Amino acid sequence: MNWHSFFFLLFAAISCGFAVMVVLSSNIVRMAFYLIVSLGATAGLFFLAGADFVAAMQLMIYVGGTLVLLVFGVMLTAQSPFVSMKTSGGDWILAFLLSGSLLAFLIPAAFSVSDWREGATPAVGSVDAPPPRNTADRLGLGLLGVRVDKLEDRPAMLRAGMAGYLLPFEIVSVHLLVVLVGAAYLARTKRRAG
Amino acid sequence: MDLLSQSVGVSHFMVVGAIMFVSGVVCMATKRNALGVLMGIELVLNGANVNFVALSSEFLTKDTGGGIGLDGQLIALFVIVLAAAEAAVALAIVLNFYNNHATIDVDRADELKG
Amino acid sequence: MAEYLAKNLPDWGLFNWLPESVLHALAYFVVALIHCILLIQVVAVGALVFIWLERKVAGRIQDRLGPTRVGGKFGWLQTLADGLKLITKEDLMPGAADEMLFKLAPYISFCASFAAYIALPFSDGWVALELNAGVFFILAVMGLEVFGVILAGYSSASKWSLFGGMREAAQVVSYEVPMGLCVVVPVLICGSMDLVQIGRMQQGWFTNWLIFHDPFTFITFWVYFTCALASVNRAPFDLAEAESELVAGFHTEYSGLRWSFFFMAEYGSMFAVSGLAAILFFGGWNGPVPITSILHMTHDVHPILGYLANFLGMLNFVFKCCLWVTFMIWIRWTLPRLRIDQVMKTCLKYCTPIAAVMFAGAVLWTYWLPGGLPWQRPFGNRYSVSGTGAAPTPSKVPSASDLTLAAGEEGGA
Numbered sequence: 195m196n197w198h199s200f201f202f203l204l205f206a207a208i209s210c211g212f213a214v215m216v217v218l219s220s221n222i223v224r225m226a227f228y229l230i231v232s233l234g235a236t237a238g239l240f241f242l243a244g245a246d247f248v249a250a251m252q253l254m255i256y257v258g259g260t261l262v263l264l265v266f267g268v269m270l271t272a273q274s275p276f277v278s279m280k281t282s283g284g285d286w287i288l289a290f291l292l293s294g295s296l297l298a299f300l301i302p303a304a305f306s307v308s309d310w311r312e313g314a315t316p317a318v319g320s321v322d323a324p325p326p327r328n329t330a331d332r333l334g335l336g337l338l339g340v341r342v343d344k345l346e347d348r349p350a351m352l353r354a355g356m357a358g359y360l361l362p363f364e365i366v367s368v369h370l371l372v373v374l375v376g377a378a379y380l381a382r383t384k385r386r387a388g
Numbered sequence: 389m390d391l392l393s394q395s396v397g398v399s400h401f402m403v404v405g406a407i408m409f410v411s412g413v414v415c416m417a418t419k420r421n422a423l424g425v426l427m428g429i430e431l432v433l434n435g436a437n438v439n440f441v442a443l444s445s446e447f448l449t450k451d452t453g454g455g456i457g458l459d460g461q462l463i464a465l466f467v468i469v470l471a472a473a474e475a476a477v478a479l480a481i482v483l484n485f486y487n488n489h490a491t492i493d494v495d496r497a498d499e500l501k502g
Numbered sequence: 503m504a505e506y507l508a509k510n511l512p513d514w515g516l517f518n519w520l521p522e523s524v525l526h527a528l529a530y531f532v533v534a535l536i537h538c539i540l541l542i543q544v545v546a547v548g549a550l551v552f553i554w555l556e557r558k559v560a561g562r563i564q565d566r567l568g569p570t571r572v573g574g575k576f577g578w579l580q581t582l583a584d585g586l587k588l589i590t591k592e593d594l595m596p597g598a599a600d601e602m603l604f605k606l607a608p609y610i611s612f613c614a615s616f617a618a619y620i621a622l623p624f625s626d627g628w629v630a631l632e633l634n635a636g637v638f639f640i641l642a643v644m645g646l647e648v649f650g651v652i653l654a655g656y657s658s659a660s661k662w663s664l665f666g667g668m669r670e671a672a673q674v675v676s677y678e679v680p681m682g683l684c685v686v687v688p689v690l691i692c693g694s695m696d697l698v699q700i701g702r703m704q705q706g707w708f709t710n711w712l713i714f715h716d717p718f719t720f721i722t723f724w725v726y727f728t729c730a731l732a733s734v735n736r737a738p739f740d741l742a743e744a745e746s747e748l749v750a751g752f753h754t755e756y757s758g759l760r761w762s763f764f765f766m767a768e769y770g771s772m773f774a775v776s777g778l779a780a781i782l783f784f785g786g787w788n789g790p791v792p793i794t795s796i797l798h799m800t801h802d803v804h805p806i807l808g809y810l811a812n813f814l815g816m817l818n819f820v821f822k823c824c825l826w827v828t829f830m831i832w833i834r835w836t837l838p839r840l841r842i843d844q845v846m847k848t849c850l851k852y853c854t855p856i857a858a859v860m861f862a863g864a865v866l867w868t869y870w871l872p873g874g875l876p877w878q879r880p881f882g883n884r885y886s887v888s889g890t891g892a893a894p895t896p897s898k899v900p901s902a903s904d905l906t907l908a909a910g911e912e913g914g915a
Binding site: 200254258259266330331 | 530603633643646648649668
Binding site for chain 1: 392394395396397398399400401402403404406407408409410411412413414415417418419420421423424426427430431434437438441442444445446447448449458461462464465466468469470471472473474475476477479480481482483484486487492
């Protein structure tokens, strides 16, 4: 038995199961809670894939920031907690038809590439654990514009290694500033007339 | 027992990503609560992230070893940051709507209806 | 340790009847169980000791004795008696409460607080999981504690709980920003987010400790400590549990064992942020005087001496953590509580700008003085310039062809 497969199945089951429960639940606070669990399990999946920096970022920013914001919004607007805003049956049927067809298209597509079907896990019984990957350093350098994993593979105009993500990093920083100003303006307390 | 010992590849992660994506789409399509729609958006972005991280991992591809490498992780980072930004703005809009209409039922946002 | 166990379990003749793969999995499971048991002991015994310590220190500050009866002259076992009382209390739940969330909330808080110990090193190499992004992981997981509080506040169906929960959530989430900025300063000086690496780089005399590295880091520590106090909701930032205002805040409706989980989470978090402060600023397991290297108690000389040196390091680390927890307790019983608007003002108008200025200052300091002050061990840059073999000087910006990951740094060694 492979702990990697076991934990993958566990986190995948939690992740997908709670995502489906978000759809099926009608109580908005319970939906927020199921979403928190689902995204937390996704962070576990990221750890299993070896992306520990992205997983920590998912936990800190997505779960610990975005979802806290969402839960605040839920608390502020859920006046009568169990007011029912149910969707009609016809809407559900249409939604399930479309989603079923989308799933039926995506899952075979996922299994269609032969390289993707099996992982590179070491043979059972071998105890050579892979060395800890230095992902945080590489990501940091990538954000500064230096791609240390692709030093030679670069566009002709740039110097070796300079195919990084510095421009998107700067753009995202300015974008966040704009969003901060915009959200603060939109959500300001307005003086009521009279 | 066989399920527990077969090695996990990118395909398995993509199935998880597909299920999260589809549940996000259904959530966006069927929920009347505006915050429910927002949760659907988060699920969709997360499904895409799972795909990116899976393709970038060197433990999950058998032969080629590495897939898209760091690109996938960096793109996933940017998606997380942008999702946070978009959730903030969407929440500000929803709260404004709630202040003006005393409800967050999106079916009641029909003032411009012909 | 897991690899060692997996290799040797078949040789020891135990569990030979199990197939190879299951044996391999069993080895990992046993090792994980041992790590978890050890860490839970730290949290549980720590909570026991710190609650007793709090009552004693509170008593002394208020010119009285504190617990003196249970367990002899100093009331050592007072917390045990409290625990017994809490276990035997009736398990109440408000009628209008959301049952599932009400029951789940204390465990979420406790798990978030406990998960931070996974990446916390107690000595050189003595860490449950040596994560490359260790600092980031600890900050991320401790930020999840706020969910337990919000869910507790909401599901109690009481307006005092809801207010307390929302206030605490706003406070914790706001203080994550200056805390992150403060934590980045030691990370940028050491060039790594790996806590074991940061600890190793502070070996030697106490002048190598990062708090003495430059004046910016010194001030950063005090800002970090303030933010840490706010993020674990200790006075003077304990609006959420303000007994005089909100009955008991978010845990008003909790009694008995559920309430005690919240408190184990609080003391666990206090120990964890103190541990982070000890490693990032005070050298972690390195003492002020490098006794173990002076006496040549290293692993090369004899494995048992190496183990003993690590053990002394662990005692050092735990002592530093207890020191800072005692300091937190001292502050609680000395300073008055801040109002919620004062709490938010401190964060947004004082802590965040000061942390940002300290960050900029530390960046400039490491740029102009990459070797540090003359009596310090040079931290320098982790990425070497190939060819010349010299560290990049400020006057010469390295071109990308010069930049390589030095071989030793590749595997995170």
